[in-house]
Amino acid sequence: MSSIVLLTIIMLSALGLLSAVILYFVAQKFKVVEDPRIDIVTEVLPGVNCGGCGYTGCRAFAEALVKSTSFEGLNCPVGGADTMGKAAAILGRQALAVEPKVAVVRCNGSPANAARTSFYDGAVNCRVAHSLYGGTTGCQYGCLGCGDCVVACKFDAMYMDPVTELPVILDDKCVACGACVKACPRNIIELRKRNKKDRKIFVSCVNKDKGGPARKACKVACIGCGKCVKVCPYDAITMVDKLAFIDSYKCKLCRKCVTECPTAAILEIGFPIKEAKPAEPAEAETN
Amino acid sequence: MFKTFPKGGIHPPENKLTAGKPIVVLPAPLQVTVPVSQHIGAPATPMVEKGAAVKAGQVIAQAKGFVSANIHSPVSGKVSKIDTVVDTTGYKQTAIVIDVEGDEWVETIDRSKTLVRDVTMTREQIIERCQQCGLVGMGGATFPTHIKMTVPAGKKCDLLIINGVECEPYLTSDHRLMLEKGAEVLTGASIIMRALGVDSAVVGIEANKPDAIAHLTELAKGFKGVTVQSLKVKYPQGGEKQLIKACTGREVPSGGLPVDVGVVVQNVGTALAVYEAVQKNKPLMERVVTVTGRSVKNPGNFQVRIGTPVTALIEAAGGLPDDTGKVINGGPMMGKALAITDVPVTKGTSGIIMFPAESSKRAEVLPCIRCGKCSSACAMGLEPWLISVVSEKAMWDKAEQEKITDCMECGACAYTCPAKRPLLDYIRLGKSTVIRMARERISK
Incomplete structure (x- = not known):
């Protein structure tokens, strides 16, 4: 009886030793050198x-x-x-200064601005909707409202506004990873330079149609009139295919284009409200 | 026992409301809008300028490249503008707008109704004529006909199938064509037979059109090599591959073309267009459209000029019913809903269907329960639930492995799904993405 136990122990020990030796050489042979x-x-x-x-x-x-x-x-x-x-x-290297960016939704086609002409009840997916038809408004460039960008965002920095039916980006959570930019089949979302106090000036439209049809589809569409290009003192605005684009790296946030735009397609966000200025001294007096 | 294809298939309610309505020829509208891209392939290049006077049948846009088709003016009048208009897809594309003045046709077109049976042209002449006349497949896919008629080098074709199945519910335009223009259709078939160099042709017709079967069987006695095959009623029998399997038992290999098994399939409407092009020198500028729906006052089959607004068709059918929830361009299974009705009829418009609001809305989407109904309904032997999920998750490699490109988008899977999942929506997305990726791979 004891001889069987002894034999087993010896056999297994020998096997283990042999395997260890083989494994040692195999490990030496196939060693992956990684930094x-x-x-x-x-x-x-x-x-x-x-x-x-x-x-x-x-x-x-x-x-x-x-x-x-x-x-x-x-x-x-x-x-x-x-x-x-x-x-x-x-x-042990030199870190380069990189300017922080933030994602911006360049469409303002809420039901109030762009009248709905049809109703979509297919799969709730922007890519599907985009491949099927032009959209629920007369604008074939604007937001489809199915929220692919919100699904793509890994930082909870986006949500769909139920009233405007447009995605909203939370500036403090947005890390500019660009996932939403890739998810959008209509290239509406853009990564722009992040300014101080998250101030933004941008053309909130991607409609490349001529003025008439663009305006007919959406009240706040860029009609390609070119007034903003003329008024900009920093040459930050370019006009391609009847659509204005403000270069966020050239823009100095002077807001001249905002007042010039006849369709209010250029949005200013994060600035103090202008009407509040005369009210300030009044407030100071009461205090 | 009627023949049919063995795998999958469904039988939706037929609703052929307009089967007994003779084709009504509508007069040309006051203005037509002719898109330059009405076919698969490169859009045609406009050849006329604003203000130019055109005659019906005159080329107004020239085919660009091999896979493309000429566009002819469907009316006589003056070009009022060349601009972008919203087409049936809801996207803008270039179109030629013509104000109609009179009805003057190009002199070379034979407008008489007499049947010309003797085919005098050679193979090359027929194909060239079809190319000049801008013929495309009239079943809805709008693939340029001259390419289909040219048998590729090294391939051998021995049979022509004329597709008179019309398996889509509601649609009856092909049915009426077979009844009213049977002799022309069969002459067209013999012209295509000559172009392909084949001796036999089969006209496949589903058993729910007994009058068409009887009529064409009688007529076919006068045409050498042409026979009529009645088929069991089953959707999607009008699919090219299903029809070949049903008529001949041959199976087109995955990723292959019908010509790989020696068959070419042409639609009834295409056969008629070939007849008119070859014997009467008439380009493709008219087509028959079924305008129908449960609550439509005067549903019917209308022959209209290409470019006629859909609103004019709806008007002819008694106006848009008050309870309309959806207007579909094409059949109810494969057609697409129109975002607006102010769009032109194109070469591929086979039907306009107006659905009441309560039956047009999609039901709430529920989770997939893996019941497998979609797999048993799929006539291509695919697994729709799987390929739709991998498309939704953007797993394009897996979608390609699962042969998503073999899907013909018949919609039988989505129709049978008890959870009302939008299977086809995702499959269409996956298919188009996989095809695009494969093309990019080849071009690299």
């Missing part, structure tokens, strides 16, 4: 794998950072300067 810094850099990245950097995930981006010679063209929009600074410190 240990990749793991360290991955640690400081946000870890949401949103793809905003253009790579498949945070680890792939960390690999790219480690392999790169300079941070030119590499940026984590989620972590921003903070994260990039940490990564630069680990790798």
Whole structure:
């Protein structure tokens, strides 16, 4: 009896030893040499794998950072300067100053502005709707309102407004990863430079039609009149295909175009309300 | 026992309300809008300028590239503008708008009604004439006919099938054509036979059109090699691959064309258009449209000029019923709802159907219970629930593996789904994306 137990122990020990020796040599042979810094850099990245950097995930981006010679063209929009600074410190490189961005919805075709001409009851998916037909309004460029962008947002920075039927971006949560930009089949959402106090001036329209049909479809459409281009002192506005575009890097937020636009297609957001100015001294007196 | 295809298929209520209504020829409207892209392939290039006087049958837009078709003026009059208009898809595209003045046709067109049976043209001449006359498939897919008639080098074709199935509910335009212009259709068939170099043709007709079957069987006795095959009523029998399987038992391989099994399929309307083009030199500028619906006052089959506004058709059928919830361009299974009715009739418009509001709305979408009804309904042997989910999740590689491109978008899956899932919506999206990705891969 005891001999069987002994034999078993000896057999298994010998087998284990043999396997260990084989495994040791196999491990030596197929050893994957990986830069240990990749793991360290991955640690400081946000870890949401949103793809905003253009790579498949945070680890792939960390690999790219480690392999790169300079941070030119590499940026984590989620972590921003903070994260990039940490990564630069680990790798002993110079962090580049990257201006923060924010996503902006360039359509204002709410039911109040753009009359609905038809009703869509197909699959609730912008891509499906886009491939099927021109949209519930007369505008074939505007928001379809199915919320693909909201589904794509991993940071809860977007929601669909039930009244305007348009997506809303929460500036404080938006990290400019660009997922919504890719999700939108009509290229309505744009990443623009983030200004101080989240102030924004932008053409809230992507309609490339001539003035007449554009205006007929939507009260606040860009009609391509070109007044804003003329009034802009900084040459920030260009007119392509009857559609004005304000370059957020050239714009100095002077707001001259906002007052000039005959259809109120240019929106100003985050500025103090102008009418409030004369009211301020009155308030001060009562205080 | 009637023949049919073995796999899948459904039988929706036929609702052929207008089967007994003879084709009514509507006069040309005051203004026509002729889009330059009415076919699969590259849009045609406008050849006329604003203010130009045109005659009916004159080329106003020239085909651009191989897969394209000429567009002819359907009326005589003056070009009032060349502009972008909203077409049946709801998107804007270039169209030629013509103000109608009189009804003067190009002199070379034979406007007499006499039947010309003797085919004198050679193969090449027939194909060239079809190309000049801008013929496209009249069943709805609008694929340029001259390409289909040209058998690719190395392939052999031995049979022509004339598609008179009309399996879509409500539609009766092909049915009426077979009854009223049977001899012309069969002459057209023999012209296509000559172009393809085949000796036999089969006209496939579903058993719910006994009058058409009897009429064409009688007429076919006078045409060498032409026979009529009656088929069991089953949707989507009018699909090219299903019809070939039903008539011959041959199966078109996945990703292949009918010509791979030696067959070419042409629609009844196309056969008539071929007859008119070859024997009468008349380009494609008119078509028969079924205008119907349960509460439509005067449903019927109307022969109209291309470019006639849909509103004029609805007017001819007694106006838009008050309870209308949806107007569909095409059949109820494969057609698409119109966003606005002020759109022109194109070469592919087979029907205009007005649905009452209560029967047009889609039901609430519920979760898939994996009952497999869609899989048993699919005539192509696909798994609609799977390919629709992978399309929804943007898993394009998986969609391609599951042969999403074999889907012909018949809608039988969505029709049978007890959870009312929008299966076809997602499959269409997936199919178009996969096809685009495959093209990009090839061009790289």
